[in-house]
Amino acid sequence: MNGPEIHIRFAPGPALFVPHHRRAGTTALRTDGVSTLGHVVESAGVPLTEAGTLLVDGRPVEPSHVPAAGEHIEVRAVTRPQRLPGAPLRFLLDVHLGTPARRLRLLGVDAAYESEDIGDPALATRSAAERRVLLSRDRGLLRRRELWAGAYVYSDRPEEQLRDVLGRFTPRLDPWTRCTACNGLLRAAGKEEVADRLEGGTRSGYEVFARCTACARVYWRGAHHEQLESIVAGAVAEFG
Structure with missing residues (x-):
């Protein structure tokens, strides 16, 4: 210049x-x-x-x-926690951030996620249409003018990515209320109601279930529950 x-x-x-x-x-x-x-x-x-x-x-x-x-x-750097007026705090994560998307959902945070690469224009347009904060490690994507709001995810490690997002935006945590697969809301479900979707060992070994109101996926406290509980407990202790 x-x-x-x-x-x-x-x-x-x-x-x-x-x-x-x-x-x-x-x-x-x-x-x-x-x-x-x-x-x-x-x-x-x-x-x-x-x-x-x-x-x-x-x-x-x-x-x-x-x-x-x-x-x-x-x-200057962005002030943390960052406040975004005018809309409920909701997120949209790009195709490379599947693990933090699932962990945000585990904590009850509204986190939409594109499991396929739909392209930068479509992601930016969805961010604007649904007034979601787009989370990405793609600098070019975050420079698109269509964005409603966006944030760069600084780490490439899922644990640090989750802490980065929670520390920057401090969303309200409501663990175990969202489907980690589709982001839908969960509700309690009786065993008889979901029996046709359970394998024999699960039917005999568990009594408490939840079901997604959007995709009908069934949840129970299975083999991985201890690991998930550790993620929830750590996040709630630090950010809840």
Whole structure:
């Protein structure tokens, strides 16, 4: 770019997305003189979902601000917990985040999930239509203008991914109330009601069941319950 030069500083969170030479301290950046600060920040590599307050010479500005020569810009990290006014807190996870999607559902959090790659435009459109926070590790996806809201998931480990989302948004937890397969709500079900969907050992060994009101999947405290209970207990202890 051949326009005015500004001085920009990225907080540690947003700095993860910029080239190494811009990660520490204030660096000079030449703009075209007409692009907004939001565009400049994204051009530097930071999705706006990961940029918190934008400061120009110490005063907050909107992403629509057009930087002028000599301005000192500070890009702060998103404040945690992050509040999103205007809609119930619901999530949409992309195809690569199946495990955190199931764990969010285990905790009773409304978490839609695309098990197939339907493409970035369709995901962004669904986020807007259903007013869901899109969770992804795809920076390009999080830069799409159609998004209602989005957030980058920083870790590639499911345990840390779950903690990242819970710590950032602090959703209300209501464990054991959602289907981990389809996100539908669960209700208690009598043994006779679900007997035709149970194998012999399950029929004889368990008495308490729940059934999904959307897909009719049946749940009981089976072999993996102890592991699931540990996930729930840890999340409730830290974020409940």
